Amino acid sequence: MLRIVNKRLYSGHAALKHTALHDLHVELGGDMVPFAGYSMPVVYKGQSHIESHRWTRAHAGLFDVSHMLQSKLTGEGATTFLHKVTPTDFKELPIGVGKLSVLLTEQGGIVDDTMITKQGNNDFYIVTNAACAERDSQFLEDELKSHPEAKWAPIKGRSLLALQGPEASQVLQPLLAAEQNLKDLYFGDRRSYKLYNGVIIDVARSGYTGEDGFEISLADKDAVDFARSLLDNETAKPIGLASRDSLRLEAGLCLYGHELDESTTPVEAALSWVVSKSRRNVTQEDQKFNGYDKIIDQITNKTHKELRVGFQYQLKGPAARTGAKIFLPDKKTEVGRVTSGSASPSLDNINVGQGYVLKPHNKKGTELLAQVRNKFFPITVVKMPFVPSHYYKG
Structure with a gap:
């Protein structure tokens, strides 16, 4: 099932990094594979990919996402810097709230998608993709050369766990110390909580499955015990990379290197x-984000030629994978x-996908053909x- 082992993600078996939960994955029967330079579980013994996927949609799945890059941006110029490299308004963002954004090249291309949380004025917590960690770091360091008043640094020694599914709060809530409650933590919010044993965890109500859930950052030394405590609840099961990919696809979310690139x-x-x-009506040059003129022109004048869309098969057949071509019904015109x-797995195994389609063939309801193994399949x-997404918004 996992089809994301391209050159950027698959780094071979040599010198793979381990997260703090690596030995626990092995103990739980994780089928470990190389992913973004790490040894990560693709699926666990005793549960198929489809079973894992459906369990997360119905109950709660625990993912180790510690391979992702956690970092911090501080200093008097932190907000100004973010307004240069992203198109999102972080000045008006409330403290304790995170937003999905993108890092942009000077030409308006996407270096990476990222979740950025405002922890205080000019104080931000950032999560970016594992496969892009090296590129992201170099990009940020290069951009910061002209913004010395801002300081960026990776966060070391902390794990990141994603607890996802409609019963995620029922799994996490009992582990919190008395008088703490998750009910007023809404989608996008992030704050610190104390566990029953005194351990402090930073909890964001977010994730990449389309379900309610949490991304939890905590010290590496506490990660294994915390994961065990979550899995002691029969509602929660460990879930691997295969289901993480199919869940995000069903949720219509992007994967860098597939839907997004520079x-x-x-x-x-x-x-x-x-x-x-x-941020769309800026007149001063020093307030424009990277690629401003091109991006605003595309928004205002619709000058872009193609658009990301979702598609669904009309009949059974082999799934259209990355790189497959899309044609008009004449089978001649590639669009x-x-x-x-x-x-x-949630739609009785009907084939679905995302892709880029030329305008005006990107409109909902348009019938096209996907070419797979030299055959054409109606989509x-x-x-x-x-x-449907089930984000907890109160």
Whole structure:
């Protein structure tokens, strides 16, 4: 199932890094594979990929995402710096709230998608993708050369766990110390909590599955005991990379290196909403974000030629994987390419996918053809997400 082992993610078996939970994964029967330079579980013994996927949709799944890059940005110029490298308004963002955004090149291409939380004025917590860690670090360090008043640094010695699913809060809540409650922690919020044993955890109500859930950062030394405590609840099961990929696909979410790259703008990626409205009418050059003129032109004048879309098979057949071509019904005119695709466990294994399609063939309901193994399979452009999202917004 896991189809994301390209050169950027698959780094071979030599010198793989281990997260603090590595030995626990092995103990639990994790099938360990190389991923973004780490040894990570793709699935666990005793549960298939589909079973793991459906369990997360119905109950609670625990993912180790410690391979992702956690970092911090501080200093008097931190907000100004973010307004240079992202198109999102972090000045008006309330403290304790995080937003999904993108890091942009000077040409408006996407270096990475990122979750950025405002911890205080000019104090930000940032999470970026594991496969992009080296590129992200170099990009931020290069951009900071012209913003010496801001300081960026990776966060060391902390694990990151994602507890996802409709029963996630029922699993985490009993482990909190008395008089602490998750009910007023809404989607996008992040704050610190104390566990029953005195350990402090930083909890964000977020995730990448489309379900309610949490991303929890805590010291490496406490990670294994905490994970065991979560899994002591029969509602929670450990879930691997295969299900993480299919869950995010069903949720209509992007995977860097597939839907996003440095040749793609947020507008083309159907992420115009990360470009805050307050940042679209800038007149001063020093207040413009990277790629401002190109991106605003695409938003205002619709000058982009293609757009990210979701599609669904009309009939059974092999899934259209990354790189498959998309044609008009005449089977001659190529109008797009597939970036991700697989059978959807939540939709009785109907094949779904994402891709880029030339305008005007990107509209909902448009019938096209996906070419797989030199055969053509009818697909329909559909609205994403493929399954309803259940973010906890109070």
